[in-house]
Amino acid sequence: LGDLTSIAVVPENAPGPARFVARAGGVIAGTAAATETFAQVDPTVCVTWSVTDGATVDDGAELGRVEGLARSLLVAERTALNLLTHCSGVASLTRRFVDAVAGTSARIRDTRKTLPGLRALEKAAVRAGGGFNHRESLSDAVLIKDNHLAHLPVRDAVEQARARWPGRVVEVECDSLDQVAEAKAVGPDLVLLDNMTPAEVTEAVAVLGGALPVEVSGGVTLETVRAYAEAGADFVSVGAITHSAPVLDIALDLL
Structure with missing residues (x-):
């Protein structure tokens, strides 16, 4: 059935520009995996990153932007964030040991x-x-x-x-x-x-x-x-x- 919530409340053709924002300081990793998640959901979605893997960011930093239909972005959101936040957590802890x-x-x-x-x-x-x-x-x-x-x-x-x-x-x-x-x-x-x-x-x-x-x-x-x-x-x-x-x-x- 798909994303029941988005199907019910988000218009089918509504645009959905969005941005990734760091809510804590750390080291970024997993950007390619996050990008691929959106591509698997909707090949027309475009992800543009402001940072590369290995970059150190501060709380509040914009990491990148996503352009595409709002429904597509909402379907891919959690999986993309799961991969991005986990990989960035690994990179951040590694950097602390280094x-x-x-x-x-x-x-x-x-x-x-x-x-x-x-x-x-x-x-x-x-x-x-x-x-x-x-x-x-x-x-x-x-x-x-x-x-x-x-x-x-x-x-x-x-x-x-x-x-x-x-x-x-x-x-x-x-x-x-x-x-x-x-x-x-x-x-x-x-x-x-x-x-x-x-x-x-x-x-x-x-x-x-x-x-x-x-x-x-x-x-x-x-x-x-x-x-x-x-x-x-x-x-x-x-x-x-x-x-x-x-x-x-x-x-x-x-x-």
Whole structure:
């Protein structure tokens, strides 16, 4: 039946120019997804953006305008805003983590802890916020985690991965300093230190002695991320920037 409300109260050919307005400051992402939403509803709708993904905006900033029939705009409004506000929320939270480690060599990375169906959009939003992407999928690189190590030691796991997938990045998760030493001996491309404290990361970095890049993951917050960066992490992966980012408040106001 379609949009019952708009069909009932909005004239069929009524024009509906509208504008996107930020109701809070943050970083914008998801503009292409919002544009495509309107196109799927009505190909005659025209969306013009005043900002690009990655732009920092203030509360009250006009982000773009939409031209088309009012009914079409109202049908697409909520889905377009859902995508735009969520992606902008991811970008905004990512930027806060990036800013928190400014002046260090650490880079903020995402994880595969994404919302179902939104991984590509969320990872693009992470990039818009100044972060970096980890694996898009299991086929992108080898990441040997604790469950993989349940039946074989670090050395065997790394050697088997190298033999099966030559040329691929091989990363190994380490939960203890003993495993860190094992990893150093066999030489994966990088080491993932999982659920360690900043003090433990400092010890692990000392064990490695610069032999391998270090990634830190597990419960990292805005309050602790700088301590991990200063402990020697080259990468800090944060699941929260995708699975728990609050939306950025954005409205679509008809003119």
